[in-house]
Amino acid sequence: MSQSPLIVWFRNDLRRADNPALRAAANAGRPVVCLFVLDDETPGDWALGGAARWWLHASLGAFSSDLEKAGGRLILRRGRARDVVPAFAREMKAAGVYWNRRYDVAGKAEDGEIKETLKKQDLDARSFNGALLYEPWEIVTGSGGPYRVFTPFWKALRRAEGPKPPLPAVTKLQAPKGAIKSDVLDDWALPPTAPDWSGGLHATWTPGETGARKRLKAFLAGPIRTYGEDRNRPDRAGTSMLSPHLRFGEISPRTIWAETVGAMEAGDAPDGEAEKFLSEVAWREFSYSLLHYNEDFPEEPLQKKFAAFPWRQDEAHLNAWRRGRTGYPIVDAGMRQLWETGWMHNRVRMIVGSFLVKHLLLHWREGEDWFWDTLVDADLANNAAGWQWIGGCGADAAPYFRIFNPMTQGDKFDPDGAYVRRYVPELRDMPAKHIHQPWDAPAPVLEAAGVIIGKTYPAPIVDHAEARKRALAAYEQIK
Ligand code: FAD
Numbered sequence: 001m002s003q004s005p006l007i008v009w010f011r012n013d014l015r016r017a018d019n020p021a022l023r024a025a026a027n028a029g030r031p032v033v034c035l036f037v038l039d040d041e042t043p044g045d046w047a048l049g050g051a052a053r054w055w056l057h058a059s060l061g062a063f064s065s066d067l068e069k070a071g072g073r074l075i076l077r078r079g080r081a082r083d084v085v086p087a088f089a090r091e092m093k094a095a096g097v098y099w100n101r102r103y104d105v106a107g108k109a110e111d112g113e114i115k116e117t118l119k120k121q122d123l124d125a126r127s128f129n130g131a132l133l134y135e136p137w138e139i140v141t142g143s144g145g146p147y148r149v150f151t152p153f154w155k156a157l158r159r160a161e162g163p164k165p166p167l168p169a170v171t172k173l174q175a176p177k178g179a180i181k182s183d184v185l186d187d188w189a190l191p192p193t194a195p196d197w198s199g200g201l202h203a204t205w206t207p208g209e210t211g212a213r214k215r216l217k218a219f220l221a222g223p224i225r226t227y228g229e230d231r232n233r234p235d236r237a238g239t240s241m242l243s244p245h246l247r248f249g250e251i252s253p254r255t256i257w258a259e260t261v262g263a264m265e266a267g268d269a270p271d272g273e274a275e276k277f278l279s280e281v282a283w284r285e286f287s288y289s290l291l292h293y294n295e296d297f298p299e300e301p302l303q304k305k306f307a308a309f310p311w312r313q314d315e316a317h318l319n320a321w322r323r324g325r326t327g328y329p330i331v332d333a334g335m336r337q338l339w340e341t342g343w344m345h346n347r348v349r350m351i352v353g354s355f356l357v358k359h360l361l362l363h364w365r366e367g368e369d370w371f372w373d374t375l376v377d378a379d380l381a382n383n384a385a386g387w388q389w390i391g392g393c394g395a396d397a398a399p400y401f402r403i404f405n406p407m408t409q410g411d412k413f414d415p416d417g418a419y420v421r422r423y424v425p426e427l428r429d430m431p432a433k434h435i436h437q438p439w440d441a442p443a444p445v446l447e448a449a450g451v452i453i454g455k456t457y458p459a460p461i462v463d464h465a466e467a468r469k470r471a472l473a474a475y476e477q478i479k
Pocket of ligand 1: 387
């Protein structure tokens, strides 16, 4: 047996189960070297944000010990992947390099270039689908083009032969002989230090494959049964919270799909609720299709008329939004949940997004950038799709003229005010009736709750009715 090893280059696929690249390398009967490269240069504007760096640190730590249990070792290197990967392959006298694909324009260009370089070195360079249920080019319209509307995309996905079943976890790796130089994870200094704001992240998350599987198991054991309604309730733990695990590939969508279908077939999850959940997983697929087929999807509006939209610039309003000090409780609760936990409930992402682009008339890219830096699940495809949707400028987007009313959204989806109370403690003693509109509460109610508008809690930074009018007038200019 040849001793020249295969390298598996890990990126957003930090797992042993259902990992096609790792599985193919493990099956090849050669030693396997596992490599992760921290490349802060190539992704340009989309280098990892702060919360994602915190996650990556913990995830790499967990993955490294998981690999060791299987007899492997994770080698860490830093630099431009274009240089590091081919150089590492030479250093290892490798027979080949395997990886799972990416779908963003920079990632695809880099992977293509690296593949060519490796082939010139006479290496076996292979890529696999480890991130999606189907490749973007597998779910296309009758004429072979991409879908621009979700419902037909979802129907086509559901009509397709089911996703491939997940591959079993790799539990045994043949390690290469001799020592291999690796960076020390802690030396990369990925988590925040000055200040260290990660306390809430530690309290909320367990990065790594084991943590991901636990989340899925817990979700399938309960919340899935009421997912259809509860997925809209930020005051309930009604969703899976799998997004950061999916983002870093600690669990595959195929595993989620297979286990959900299994729960449905076993009668543990009602069909309607499970289907709704699967369709949300398919929104991720749809976003990846948009990313794959639209080169500048994270930067430019899909509907070109929005390039001329009269966005405002207003640092004070932008900062009030970022810090959760807009005076609109549901918006502020969402922005503070994000800051505290690195995650925000989907319904509230839509409310705060609408508030930014409509009430404040600030560019959706400001929101996209802030989310990119603060979300542990910051994902180029999903984040861009979310912001283009809420900005009204995306494929199958919410029309710009439909403006969320933060008070009625609050009353409907956080009816007791529990979510607001949790993240906006200065409103803790406000009765539910007034919690989403405290500035209108009678003086004795405010006094009893210890709230002084403009002092203990901000006055609304814009008037809802006027802001609505202004947004509609701005939209008239490009309609
Ligand atoms: P669940 O409801 O349990 O759904 C399961 C999985 O399906 C999610 O983990 C996610 O991978 C996928 N999914 C669910 N809803 C959506 C959706 N609307 N679009 C795409 N995929 C979806 N999601 C991210 O993963 N990363 C982002 O950076 C991101 N940015 C967003 C920005 C905005 C403005 C908006 C409106 C949405 C954004 N989303 C993003 C989508 C969605 O909010 C999150 O995926 C979801 O809240 C994650 O929570 P969960 O895992 O509990 O979801």
